[in-house]
Amino acid sequence: MKLERLFGILLILLTEKRVSANYLANYFEVSKRTIYRDIESIELAGIPIITYSGRDGGIELVNNCKIDSHLFGEKEKELIIDSLKLRKTLFEDRSTDLLIKKIEKISDEDIYKQLSKSIDILKFSIIRDEMEIDTKNKLKLLKEAIDEKRIVRFRYTNYYGETILRQVEPLLIRLNNGFWYFNGFCKFRNDFRVFKLTRIRALEITEKTFIPKHENDNNLTYIADYKNCDVVILKFHRAELGKLYDYFTEAEFIEINTESVTVKFKYYHDYNLINFILGFGSSVKIIEPEYLKEKFLGEVEKILKKIKN
Known part of the structure; x- marks a missing residue:
């Protein structure tokens, strides 16, 4: 600080x-x-x-x-301000206001009014507003812990519902697929781990400091095992096209006609594809692979069984 x-x-x-x-x-x-x-x-x-x-x-x-007013070009100033606004939105960093004021002072008044009109950040993930506020608070704490090299403590619930108290040396914050994660060295596992912020509870910064461990970046990357994937083909009702543009690239659309939309994409096993498909109800049909059809039917049967009981 x-x-x-x-x-x-x-x-x-x-x-x-x-x-x-x-x-x-x-x-x-x-x-x-x-x-x-x-x-x-x-x-x-x-x-x-x-x-x-x-x-x-x-x-x-x-x-x-003193700073020369021509130290930065106007395009450079705009780039700096956009970057500062992004940081302020993510971490509520008050120091960014100071930097923006400095840029204002070394800019022509008329030109400054035109700066930073190109980017406006309202929401930086796809989760509910209440969760977004909670996530932003965690981001702020984690950024402080990383800057001060202090160990954080929290309860963490993994994908399978197991909750364990963790003490972690935080190293890096990442945004992936609309969700925030952080990488760090877990004292409980004695190894590098990745934690999803929405699964963290009671996060706090301890007084314990640490010397960052430098590990091969492969140990710090997450999110999917890119070799562990299959090719999936799904067919949707034509009315779902607008929604589908939120999830698939142009190259993944293999057919669009007046009745249906067919997409072909790589499915990484770390992601929950069944929940995604269920979200479209009767508006989607699984073309391949066969095992995915069976898995989907099994999940539907479980849902029906719970409803009947």
Whole structure:
């Protein structure tokens, strides 16, 4: 957190004529003493800072250290702002507001009004709003734990419904197939594991720190065993075409006519295809493979049995 604060102070000094220690302390919600220590750290890094006492006193950089308004092109500024907005949406990171303000100050006012109109993020996954809020809170905690290299503790329920208390060294956050996961070294399993955020409960950051273990990236990747797959062909009612565009690429549509839509795609066994098919009810027919038809019928029979009981 100190490093981010130092960078934030430097950005303010690069774009402001002069600021007071009180202003910086209030902005970063720390004491004036902490701000003065931060200023000393910046000076030790070789960045020239001048401090003035008195009523109009304050802290500023020497003139030749100010940011040139042409340091970034307008397209570069737009790219930076879009990236910052994405980070802010995902992690509710207050420091991004500071960076956006700095870009505003080094931009032409008329041009700045036109910046960052191309991307607007409303929702970053396909889950319910309530779950999205919960997931965002977990993302914020995990990002903090990764930055500070602190172990997290939580209850985790796996695919088969087993719940185990875990302590994990978090390493990486990933968005995949509309859901968030994080990779880390699990102390319980003594190995690298991937955890789905929606299956995590009672997440908390501990005081224990760790030195990140560097492992082959193959151990950190998830989500599907790409060799463990089959080719699936499904036929849907023509009325489902709009929905199907949410799930399949143009190349996976092998026939579209006035009555039906047929798709052909690779099915990875890590995904629950039966639930997907059930979601279309009587509007879908399994063409192949044969074992999938049998599996689907078996699931339908279980559902009917529960309804009758």
